[in-house]
Structure formats: C-alpha cells, structure tokens
Amino acid sequence: MPNPNNELDGGPFLIKLSGEAFGGNGEGVDGGALEFLGRELLSAWREQCKICVVVGGGNFYRGREAMSATIDRIHADHVGMLATVMNGVILQQWVQAQGVPSKVLSSIPVGTICDLYSPELAKEALNAGVLVILVGGIGNPFVTTDTAATLRALEIGAKILIKATRVEGVFDRDPELFDTAIKIDELSFDTALAQQLKVMDAAAFALCRDNELSIRVLDVFDAGNLRRAVCGDEVGTLVIDRSVDHESNNSQ
Numbered sequence: 001m002p003n004p005n006n007e008l009d010g011g012p013f014l015i016k017l018s019g020e021a022f023g024g025n026g027e028g029v030d031g032g033a034l035e036f037l038g039r040e041l042l043s044a045w046r047e048q049c050k051i052c053v054v055v056g057g058g059n060f061y062r063g064r065e066a067m068s069a070t071i072d073r074i075h076a077d078h079v080g081m082l083a084t085v086m087n088g089v090i091l092q093q094w095v096q097a098q099g100v101p102s103k104v105l106s107s108i109p110v111g112t113i114c115d116l117y118s119p120e121l122a123k124e125a126l127n128a129g130v131l132v133i134l135v136g137g138i139g140n141p142f143v144t145t146d147t148a149a150t151l152r153a154l155e156i157g158a159k160i161l162i163k164a165t166r167v168e169g170v171f172d173r174d175p176e177l178f179d180t181a182i183k184i185d186e187l188s189f190d191t192a193l194a195q196q197l198k199v200m201d202a203a204a205f206a207l208c209r210d211n212e213l214s215i216r217v218l219d220v221f222d223a224g225n226l227r228r229a230v231c232g233d234e235v236g237t238l239v240i241d242r243s244v245d246h247e248s249n250n251s252q
Contacts, residue, residue, distance in 0.1 A: 009232070012126050018058060022091075050129075051126075084136060095131055105121060106136040123157075149163075150200070160229075169236040170239070171184065
C-alpha cells in the first residue's frame, strides 16, 4: 500500500536504469528482461504518473571500456550515446504496445526517431501523463549516465533520483567480496563520502549532494521495488542530506 505520509506524492521522479539490465545475463536485449523491466516501470507509473527514465547503453556498448587503438574516447562515448537511443526506442515501443503513452527525448539529434530533449518538453509530457524516456546522455563525451540522470532530475524538478541496479542497495563493503557485508538502509552524503561508499560516480554524487537531491538505490529485479519507491516506502538504500546514526540503523 502507498505510504499515506509520502512526501514524494505527485513526483516527478527520475529513474536511472542501466543498459545492462536490458541484457539479462548477457549483451543486447533479452526479451524476458525487457518484459520484466517494462512491467515494473508501468506498475510504478500507475501509482505516480510523472516518471522520467534515463537509460544507459552498456548492453550494447560502453564507451569508457573501448580500446584506444580502435577508437578514441570522444567517438567511443558518442557511440555509447547512440546505444542508449537504441534501448530507449525499444523500451518505448514495448510501453506503447501496452497502451501507455510514452515519449523518447534525446540529447543528441537522431532525425525522425525521437524529439530533441529540452526540460520544457519533458515537463510538458510529464504533466500530460506520458512516461518519458531520456536518451543520449547529456550529448557530450566524458560524462556517465549517472551524471546525465542527475542533471535531468534537477532540470525537471524531480523529488528523488531512483538508481535502479542489480544490487539491493548500498553496503558497508563490497557484498561480492565480503559475505559479512551489511546493507545500509539510510545514510547521509557526508557519511557516504567519509566511508568511501560507492553510490554513483563522483560527479553525479557531488551534484546530488550540492543540490540536496536524495538518491534511492534499489534492486530493480526485486518485483515491486520501483512501485514501492515512488510510493515513499522504505526499500533499498536512501541517501539523504542529513546525518544518520548508522549503528542504530544497522542494528534494527
């Protein structure tokens, strides 16, 4: 059930969805993964219709991992931006096939495939109840989709940035390396920095902190998490601009 004291009621919300999520356990687009992600997004949209989704492109191409002998960083990043357009169009087509209005806005011009992004156009679509999918990063190289998601969240006036990942939140240490790793339910930006906890890339994290934009990190493949997040329920890890007693949190 939605939280009756939900301070996020009405949105808008910015969901950052990695490209790898589209690939399931591999590259490209896995039909089952696409179906699951689409249904999770629509479940959240039906609760709070002002939702923007920033998609990555890592299931097709990752610019920062390109071999410099093959392609330079600038062109590699532009190829990565095109990969996000591919994911965005695929997701939009799936959403619209369910009878839900959806619009793709791109930071790079791609002809007749989708419209060019502007904050005004995104807000107009959100106010009309359209699920908005943002692609193309910010249109410039050397910038991750984490940073793009943060900038877009600030531009549309999002109440929270939801980072939809493959892990259930932020841990006190790498859970893949340490069986004793503990998930943190809530922490402050200062604590995350002091403990060197990986939440987002440094530029994106600094933007969130400086503009008091809260971040919720969650496992998108745990069914219902996105819906619970937009309803204001406690899910995953919340990074917020206030001090938190971690020992108290982790002992509960």
